[in-house]
Amino acid sequence: MAGSTIPRRAFGRFLRVLRERAQKSMLTAGLAIDVSPPTILRLEDGLPSKVSTPQIERLLDLYQVTPADRKEALEMWEVVKRQDKLAKVQGTNKGWWQGYSDVYKTYFDHYLRLEAAATRMTSHQLVLMPGILQVPEYRRALIHTFVPGLSAVDAERLLELAARRQERLIDDDLNLVALLSESVLLHQPGGSRVLVEQLRHLAEISERPNVSIRVVRHNVGTYQGHVVLSFTLLEFPPMASRLVEPPVVYVEGAEGALYLERDDVIDRYRQAISGIQAVALSEEDTRDLVLRTAKEYSA
The missing domain is CATH 1.10.260.40 (lambda repressor-like DNA-binding domains)
Structure with a gap:
């Protein structure tokens, strides 16, 4: 368009x-x-x-x-x-970049609007759980790490915001495909107790028909996820005029966020998703691995 x-x-x-x-x-x-x-x-x-x-x-x-x-x-x-x-x-209107430091509120509000409008999200993560899957204590640990000195009131507001995002999964209003490196199951924001809670939540929510969670084991070697790194592909329903809103790839970094719209870029990310899915465990095997890992850390 x-x-x-x-x-x-x-x-x-x-x-x-x-x-x-x-x-x-x-x-x-x-x-x-x-x-x-x-x-x-x-x-x-x-x-x-x-x-x-x-x-x-x-x-x-x-x-x-x-x-x-x-x-x-x-x-x-x-x-x-x-x-x-x-x-x-x-001379271009293809995508845009926005730093976190001075426009954080605008940036975050903008991303939430995209997420709220999306009917399908595919998230590939190498290090941390996707935000929409994080339990409160996991999220709390990340907040205090990324925003040191944040007041208790503001921290709670961020947790409330995260909870509102997750409501769409419970309402079956959003289809989520989460492709996770095995490392995501091992990192411990908040410690082992929090990790166990997070893993049990992951196993539970993976039972939902609108949620697909698959893990890529370390022993698969190099795969396309190592090249594209962490990202989220958001896809939208047709508009009132029957036009199709183009998908967006969101890439988050320490100092900014990228919103990628170009057709050739989207195609490359779709190809990467296919490559990642080709080496990932099945949903059932992923659930078994998640529960075994939770059991190990709860011992």
């Missing part, structure tokens, strides 16, 4: 939620800002539209949004405009 970007699609999804919550049709929305219903559809699908900030503000007035939703929508719109300006300078 030419001109479509991750921030644009995130903003469009949010705008559609606000319109539907207000029970306004696309025709009504279009009349309010002097555009056609197809323009509203393009805007909500994350496609380039000739819509100005004052028009966005009039839509928010029409939808009678809360001050908090208004602030969030306008902040997202500013991100869209900034990226458009950057794309014109660089």
